[in-house]
Amino acid sequence: xxxxxxxxxxxxxxxxxxxxxxxxxxxxxxxxxxxxxxxxxxxxxxxxxxxxxxxxxxxxxxxxxxxxxxxxxxxxxxxxxxxxxxxxxxxxxxxxxxxxxxxxxxxxxxxxxxxxxxxxxxxxxxxxxxxxxxxxxxxxxxxxxxxxxxxxxxxxxxxxxxxxxxxxxxxxxxxxxxxxxxxxxxxxxxxxxxxxxxxxxxxxxxxxxxxxxxxxxxxxxxxxxxxxxxxxxxxxxxxxxxxxxxxxxxxxxxxxxxxxxxxxxxxxxxxxxxxxxxxxxxxxxxxxxxxxxxxxxxxxxxxxxxxxxxxxxxxxxxxxxxxxxxxxxxxxxxxxxxxxxxxxxxxxxxxxxxxxxxxxxxxxxxxxxxxxxxxxxxxxxxxxxxxxxxxxxxxxxxxxxxxxxxx
Numbered sequence: 001x002x003x004x005x006x007x008x009x010x011x012x013x014x015x016x017x018x019x020x021x022x023x024x025x026x027x028x029x030x031x032x033x034x035x036x037x038x039x040x041x042x043x044x045x046x047x048x049x050x051x052x053x054x055x056x057x058x059x060x061x062x063x064x065x066x067x068x069x070x071x072x073x074x075x076x077x078x079x080x081x082x083x084x085x086x087x088x089x090x091x092x093x094x095x096x097x098x099x100x101x102x103x104x105x106x107x108x109x110x111x112x113x114x115x116x117x118x119x120x121x122x123x124x125x126x127x128x129x130x131x132x133x134x135x136x137x138x139x140x141x142x143x144x145x146x147x148x149x150x151x152x153x154x155x156x157x158x159x160x161x162x163x164x165x166x167x168x169x170x171x172x173x174x175x176x177x178x179x180x181x182x183x184x185x186x187x188x189x190x191x192x193x194x195x196x197x198x199x200x201x202x203x204x205x206x207x208x209x210x211x212x213x214x215x216x217x218x219x220x221x222x223x224x225x226x227x228x229x230x231x232x233x234x235x236x237x238x239x240x241x242x243x244x245x246x247x248x249x250x251x252x253x254x255x256x257x258x259x260x261x262x263x264x265x266x267x268x269x270x271x272x273x274x275x276x277x278x279x280x281x282x283x284x285x286x287x288x289x290x291x292x293x294x295x296x297x298x299x300x301x302x303x304x305x306x307x308x309x310x311x312x313x314x315x316x317x318x319x320x321x322x323x324x325x326x327x328x329x330x331x332x333x334x335x336x337x338x339x340x341x342x343x344x345x346x347x348x349x350x351x352x353x354x355x356x357x358x359x360x361x362x363x364x365x366x367x368x369x370x371x372x373x374x375x376x377x378x379x380x381x382x383x384x385x386x387x388x389x390x391x392x393x394x395x396x397x398x399x400x401x402x403x404x405x406x407x
Contacts, residue, residue, distance in 0.1 A: 002400060003031045003105060007097075007123040008112035009070070009089045011036035012060060013047055015286055017201065017316075018112040024393045026062045030400070033104065034063055035096055035122055037070035037089045042258070042283070044074045066100065068092040086116040097122035101129040108403055109134045111172075117142035117161070120168040133173035133403050137199060141185055144309030148233050165189055174399060181312040181335040197399065201316045202389040203323035206287045213291040216281060221252040222366065224329065225296035227289055228317045230259035233310060235302040235331060240268050241354045242331075243278050246361060253278040256292060293324045297372060298365065301340075302331040305351035314339060319387050325380035327372040329365070331357055345379030 004025060008018035011034050018034070026032045038056075039047040049055060056067045070089040074081040100106075109123045113136055120136065127134050143161040147153050169175060169190040176199035177183060183196055190196075230236060243253045255265065255278065262280065269278050284292070293299065299321040303310045311334030318336055321328050328346030330337050337348040347365065349357040365372075 002107040005106045006034045006110045009119045014039045014041045022063045032063045034065045040072035045072050068096045090118040090121050093122035097125040101126045111136045115140045124171045135174045136172040137176040139178040141309045148307035179314040179335045202387045203320040207320050207323040213288045219252045221250045223252045223296045224298045225254040226300040227256040230257050230261050235304040236261050242357050245358050255280050258283040298329050299326045300329050305333045322379035322383035325376040327375035343382035345375050
């Protein structure tokens with residue numbers, strides 16, 4: 001029975017795939033410990049019941065959870081606080097890593113690397129002391145993800161982070177990638193060339209459930225729905241240009257979620273008299289999302305194209321759309337567009353092609369709504385073949401078991 005240390009800045013009760021990794025491995029016979037921070041996502045303050053002197057260690061479903069101090073990121077992810085959130089986990093997580101290294105024995109370390117890349121440092125400390133392998137699951141490319149997500153592009157900082165990225169990759173034994181398009185970028189920064197293997201995301205269990213939730217009333221009309229983060233990367237400027245151009249069509253744009261662009265969206269809707277066309281419904285529990293999806297005619301996946309990493313990433317919301325069997329409108333470039341085309345589960349238009357999206361909606365989608373059902377079915381079939389959680393957990397167990405046991 002292998003002892004696994006999972007390092008992730010975010011963990012239960014926060015909703016991240018690190019939860020599935022830990023609890024599924026524990027359920028399947030591994031001893032799992034988690035090094036994480038005090039939960040504060042997405043509300044930006046410590047989750048009720050947790051704090052500096054509360055629940056710093058707990059056991060959930062057999063998983064031992066060690067919570068190091070970290071500065072909460074603040075409401076709406078205040079830009080000046082977020083770097084301190086990252087840095088605090090990096091520093092205090094490293095102290096915890098020293099403690100865990102001397103008082104516990106592990107066989108392998110798994111790092112759930114969404115942003116930030118800096119959370120690899122505690123894992124590398126344990127690796128160096130105990131001489132055990134690291135499995136790094138890369139879901140964001142840094143510093144690219146930081147630049148595209150924040151809009152901050154400071155060259156000296158980027159160079160420093162780039163060196164740290166190479167350091168992290170070079171200290172990993174197996175690098176799992178959430179998008180096939182990551183392979184070349186990681187290979188170029190990894191001269192020691194760890195094993196690189198495709199390990200895509202999956203949808204949360206609730207997206208495969210038939211449970212119905214009570215929802216607010218949705219307006220009539222053909223519903224195009226976008227769910228998730230409403231931030232600077234989501235190409236919302238262009239989405240609103242399309243909504244404005246199609247103002248006189250019987251289309252209802254439904255946006256679910258929160259983010260740094262929400263205030264801008266509210267102002268744009270008001271200034272352009274789109275209150276009857278675009279609805280900002282706010283953030284709901286993830287368990288409510290499948291019920292919302294079933295009310296949509298088409299799910300919108302949009303990302304900007306001004307940064308290269310946005311063309312390489314596959315947002316997790318794509319898998320959730322496919323899991324529910326909804327047709328997808330991809331206002332996006334690169335890997336996600338290629339995946340939608342391969343699965344034949346929707347339409348794709350380049351992220352900057354506003355006129356192209358207007359034409360597709362008016363001339364292809366609205367006149368041929370009956371085609372959407374078969375596209376949704378195609379997406380569901382593709383999801384079950386390529387992204388289902390049970391298959392990914394089996395793949396991960398095979399990877400872990402292939403590593404030599406510590407002598």
